[in-house]
Amino acid sequence: GGWCSYTYDDLPISKEIESLAWKSIAARLIRAQYVVEPSNWTDFDVEKFYLNLLHQVEVFLDQNPTVCKLPKIAYDLIMGLNWHQIGMQRRSNWLDLHTMINGKVDALITELPEDVVPLGYVIKCKNRDKLKDRLAKRHIFCPVHWQLPNIINEDNFPESVALSQQCLTLPIDQRYSFDDMARIAEVVQSEL
Known part of the structure; x- marks a missing residue:
């Protein structure tokens, strides 16, 4: 995923994008746990679940380009990275x-x-x-x-x-x- 940075503070907040951000974060957390632990690699239902979540997010974003404020959870995560x-x-x-x-x-x-x-x-x-x-x-x-x-x-x-x-x-x-x-x-x- 990615984002385009604007300096405008008056962009609208999108509830739909906020929801997608949470879905993406959940999928990435599940994927991280799945990938990091080889004993999880045989649980294909988990793999299918997180891949489906990520696919839903990507398809929506591809089909619905949106100009809105970055969701707070995404902003907080980005700002907390080294x-x-x-x-x-x-x-x-x-x-x-x-x-x-x-x-x-x-x-x-x-x-x-x-x-x-x-x-x-x-x-x-x-x-x-x-x-x-x-x-x-x-x-x-x-x-x-x-x-x-x-x-x-x-x-x-x-x-x-x-x-x-x-x-x-x-x-x-x-x-x-x-x-x-x-x-x-x-x-x-x-x-x-």
Whole structure:
């Protein structure tokens, strides 16, 4: 998820968005507990439940772009985060994963500038969707970014279409450690 920041204080409060924020937080808390504890990985009902909650939130937001005040709970959570530490951990994870799989995968970005905090480690692969499914079965959940709408003419934008169909973002966020990066590297290499 994400948000766009405005400096206007007079934006309306949306009860619907407030409700979605709570639903998203609940799903993320359930997912965090599910992902962090390997003994939970066999409870597919829990996985299905939180994925369904997240899907409901994302579908609504995709179909109903809204300009409103950020829900207070979301604002409070954001303000309580140590952004410097988060950035350092993401950079460390990206660099560790890059060291482990560099040359073994087709990385979209091969150098991390000093002032950049990465969202993930993006790789390109021809069978992206199959790899994504195989990784999910091993409890490595990789988002697909840059999905293009069907109205994009493939003949006019072949590079954009190829990236849209081949890019997969490996997770490197602050919840992960060096050991997690080693596991992700091992699983990705075994599945390619």
